[in-house]
Amino acid sequence: MALLLFLxxxxxxxxxxxxxxxxxxxxxxxxxxxxxxxGGSNVAGLSCLSWRFGVETxxxxxxxxxxxxxxxxVGHYMLGGQYRNDSRVVAxxxxxxxxxxxxxxxxxxxxxxxxxxxxxxxxPYYAENGFGLTPYNSxxxxxxxxxxxxxxxxxxxxxxxxxxxxxxxxxFLTGRPDSQRDATAxxxxxxxxxxxxxxxxxxxxxxxxxxxxYKSGHRKKLEESGxxxxxxxGDQWSDLIGTNPGNRTFKMPDxxxxxx
Ligand SMILES: *[C@@H]1O[C@H](CO)[C@@H](O)[C@H](O)[C@H]1NC(C)=O
Ligand SMILES: *[C@@H]1O[C@H](CO)[C@@H](O)[C@H](O)[C@H]1NC(C)=O
Ligand SMILES: *[C@@H]1O[C@H](CO)[C@@H](O)[C@H](O)[C@H]1NC(C)=O
Ligand SMILES: [Mg+2]
Numbered sequence: 001m002a003l004l005l006f007l008x009x010x011x012x013x014x015x016x017x018x019x020x021x022x023x024x025x026x027x028x029x030x031x032x033x034x035x036x037x038x039g040g041s042n043v044a045g046l047s048c049l050s051w052r053f054g055v056e057t058x059x060x061x062x063x064x065x066x067x068x069x070x071x072x073x074v075g076h077y078m079l080g081g082q083y084r085n086d087s088r089v090v091a092x093x094x095x096x097x098x099x100x101x102x103x104x105x106x107x108x109x110x111x112x113x114x115x116x117x118x119x120x121x122x123x124p125y126y127a128e129n130g131f132g133l134t135p136y137n138s139x140x141x142x143x144x145x146x147x148x149x150x151x152x153x154x155x156x157x158x159x160x161x162x163x164x165x166x167x168x169x170x171x172f173l174t175g176r177p178d179s180q181r182d183a184t185a186x187x188x189x190x191x192x193x194x195x196x197x198x199x200x201x202x203x204x205x206x207x208x209x210x211x212x213x214y215k216s217g218h219r220k221k222l223e224e225s226g227x228x229x230x231x232x233x234g235d236q237w238s239d240l241i242g243t244n245p246g247n248r249t250f251k252m253p254d255x256x257x258x259x260x
Pocket of ligand 2: 137138139140
């Protein structure tokens with residue numbers, strides 16, 4: 001009896017484990033990498049799931065790199081179906097909320113989009129550079145940004161299209177430096193974000209500002225100039241807290257890096 005139960009559990013676990021990695025989602029943003037290492041092991045999986053939960057809830061802050069033992073776990077999470085499913089839940093909630101709004105007729109309702117790991121996905125870059133296991137390397141990352149080849153996170157693009165149809169103005173507010181304006185604009189268009197009200201990047205004079213301060217300042221200016229920020233979406237808590245956060249905020253998943 002005990003043996004049967006064991007066999008049953010073992011089979012179920014194997015099946016659910018396998019489907020996590022073989023479940024192909026349309027619009028894949030990066031091919032699944034071959035399975036290797038112990039990233040799926042249950043013991044490591046459980047503790048890394050708790051770590052990821054702590055990160056997403058902003059309980060674990062100010063971290064520099066993904067813990068060594070969670071490197072494979074984060075890689076599988078990002079490339080398997082779970083990341084995309086988690087993103088879809090966020091985008092769908094945002095769409096339901098946007099559809100429920102009674103909008104002003106003055107064209108001043110606005111939605112703030114973060115760029116990296118929100119509108120655009122750098123998964124192809126992180127797949128080559130260890131999914132957050134190594135510290136941020138600005139030389140390598142800037143070279144990737146200038147290629148302008150980041151795909152859209154499809155769930156965010158879906159939200160964007162719904163908002164455009166509803167007549168909500170879209171602003172991309174990114175921590176990328178203004179020197180990357182052309183590359184970012186071209187990349188956004190190529191990824192399917194055809195138009196926007198504003199694309200805001202960091203001016204050289206803002207380079208020393210913390211993300212919260214920088215983003216809050218621009219949101220405040222937008223509201224002072226008459227816009228109403230009805231929604232705000234980003235993968236970092238620093239996109240969503242501070243002043244003038246918007247009527248509702250939506251947190252996209254990102255267990256690869258932390259920006260305070
Ligand atoms: C993602 O969602 C789909 C359907 O909603 C489901 O069939 C699939 O198992 C999910 N994948 C994961 C890894 O949870
Ligand atoms: C960034 O990556 C480049 C190329 O691999 C390497 O030469 C450089 O030392 C790295 N910089 C840091 C700060 O790690
Ligand atoms: C958004 O928040 C402002 C300020 O709290 C409030 O006056 C306004 O009614 C809210 N708008 C919506 C659409 O909920
Ligand atoms: Mg981001």
